[in-house]
Amino acid sequence: ETGVTQTPRHLVMGMTNKKSLKCEQHLGHNAMYWYKQSAKKPLELMFVYSLEERVENNSVPSRFSPECPNSSHLFLHLHTLQPEDSALYLCASSQEVRSNEQFFGPGTRLTVL
Amino acid sequence: SQQGEEDPQALSIQEGENATMNCSYKTSINNLQWYRQNSGRGLVHLILIRSNEREKHSGRLRVTLDTSKKSSSLLITASRAADTASYFCATDAGTGGGNKLTFGTGTQLKVEL
Numbered sequence: 015e016t017g018v019t020q021t022p023r024h025l026v027m028g029m030t031n032k033k034s035l036k037c038e039q040h041l042g043h044n045a046m047y048w049y050k051q052s053a054k055k056p057l058e059l060m061f062v063y064s065l066e067e068r069v070e071n072n073s074v075p076s077r078f079s080p081e082c083p084n085s086s087h088l089f090l091h092l093h094t095l096q097p098e099d100s101a102l103y104l105c106a107s108s109q110e111v112r113s114n115e116q117f118f119g120p121g122t123r124l125t126v127l
Numbered sequence: 128s129q130q131g132e133e134d135p136q137a138l139s140i141q142e143g144e145n146a147t148m149n150c151s152y153k154t155s156i157n158n159l160q161w162y163r164q165n166s167g168r169g170l171v172h173l174i175l176i177r178s179n180e181r182e183k184h185s186g187r188l189r190v191t192l193d194t195s196k197k198s199s200s201l202l203i204t205a206s207r208a209a210d211t212a213s214y215f216c217a218t219d220a221g222t223g224g225g226n227k228l229t230f231g232t233g234t235q236l237k238v239e240l
Contacts, residue, residue: 056233116228
């Protein structure tokens with residue numbers, strides 16, 4: 015897990031709170047991803063960044079705001095979330111957007127009350 | 128329904144037995160990948176098979192791909208308790224060289240002593 019790290023590992027927040035999830039990759043990769051994993055549902059791709067530029071936004075509500083200040087760090091800013099947003103949020107990276115293998119972090123378990 | 132669907136949803140076997148999981152998908156693909164996820168953790172890439180390959184091996188893993196049936200199977204031989212995890216197939220159907228993986232809902236494998 016030292017390749018891709020995520021903090022915090024667990025987060026409980028109210029619907030009016032603002033919080034941020036952090037992801038850091040130590041692999042020298044150029045592409046980073048945010049996924050949402052809900053129970054009994056397939057992994058959902060949320061955002062894709064390539065060299066700090068967002069290349070895909072998969073129709074994600076604006077209450078989720080990504081930020082990629084450099085190729086090693088990726089944030090997901092959260093505000094005014096809904097209980098149905100409770101899920102495991104996974105960050106991943108790959109050498110390039112065109113690379114085949116993605117490396118995942120351990121995830122942040124988010125609970126929205 | 129989603130691009131990748133694993134079958135069965137859950138599988139329980141004894142240590143030493145073989146475990147077979149299947150994945151079906153709907154569209155043409157560039158490659159298909161299998162990932163493993165231990166409970167509440169990130170995904171780990173296991174193996175990738177390209178659309179022009181029919182079978183691939185990695186250690187105790189054997190993956191087959193039948194593009195005419197749009198299906199793949201993952202065989203884990205001589206299973207161990209440590210193989211207990213969820214297994215996901217992910218298809219890369221991206222055009223223009225993009226790497227957008229579409230994941231299935233997974234097969235939960237339990238290997239009992």
